[in-house]
Amino acid sequence: MQRAVSLVSLLVLGSAWILQAVPVLPDTVILTQENFDLGRFMGKWYEVAVVSTCPHYMQRKRGNPVIVALELQHVASEGNFTMTAASFKNGSCKKTTTDYDLTNTSGQFYHHIARFEADVDSFVVRSNYDEFAMMLLLSIEKPSGNKTTTMKLYSRNMSVRTAVLDDFKTLVRQQGVSDDTIITNQNEGDCVSGDQVTKPVTPQPQISVTKKWKRDAMPPGLTAQEEDAGNV
Template sequence: MKRAVSLVSLLVLSSVWILQAVPVLSEPLPQENFDLCRFMGKWYELAVVSTCPHYMQRKRGNPVIVALELQHVASESNFTMTATIFRNSSCKQTSTDYSLTKTPGRFFHHVARFGADVDSFVVHSNYDEYAMMLLLSTEKPSGIKTTTVKLYSRTMSVRTAVLDEFKTVVRQHGVTDDAIVINQNKGDTHTLMLMIPGPP
């Protein structure tokens, strides 16, 4: 009997040790001392990876650089992101309103088309060169969750070191870096730059 009790105790202790040894992913942390004003302005979406197969299939089919313009009015609790993309020699623009949260560097928006709530985090940025974004979305009522990681740049290229750091961030959030789609300049660079104001 004592042996049985000892065995049970050993199993319980082992289970506790295993639970303590397994890292638990907490809520993502945005960039420390995030500065919203410095984050505004022109960006280019250069790379992206997502756990959503349909999204990734669409991105692989047309891996073009997306021009972004972020604008914020100081008195308002949201900012607007205008995305410009060229497809089949024609320009398409979409605008999304991002609500600010109590946590600097964390934003929220809703995608009506998919009934999805999206939490966005600026996980790392030096403001003048690049920004790495983590998007966690939940579709309703299905509850399907998707993780997306994006790399923004103030120009249409980034240093190899920045891309390597982006791959590390991707792996940290459970996505394989070999699935990353690198967006390409399809020759419309001049037009994009004329349409989007220069960096702040």
């Protein structure tokens, strides 16, 4: 008997949103925005709110709930893009750079965190490009098999409209997470040149998306997120 396919229901923001289904597990489909425009998604973002099923990550974020500045850059001829994340910690500006591999599905990206042997898939589930983007991260840590779901709200500015935040809360609830646990990051200002910088995160060699799904047979997740990286 064919297994029923469940869809992640998403609240419609304003007018109807056009989404495309991305298979992750045999009984799970993630909806991403159809006709996703990578070029419009690039540029400066701020991580203004976040929630995760990883207790360690949430504890660390509560201890330093600051807005993370993100700079996304893509070279048209390359199959990846870089994200430089910057935020204040202990009075210093910490910066990390991570490479994200593009996949065969628009609005879906992949990166590997060698420190935790974790594969992470990120999905742009909703964005109007000029104001906000709502992200869903699914990850799995190996060899433990620990899985994590993380949701992040990006804004082009260091603030976000109440209506957008309310829709983000709805998305969080639809993933089975209480919206009371959402961490709203605080504005500590932009990192400036000359502040302390950390070494870039070293990415693993690019992995074929098709091979990766066959290998994992489950959505990648992350139990111990990269410290203050603010990754997609």
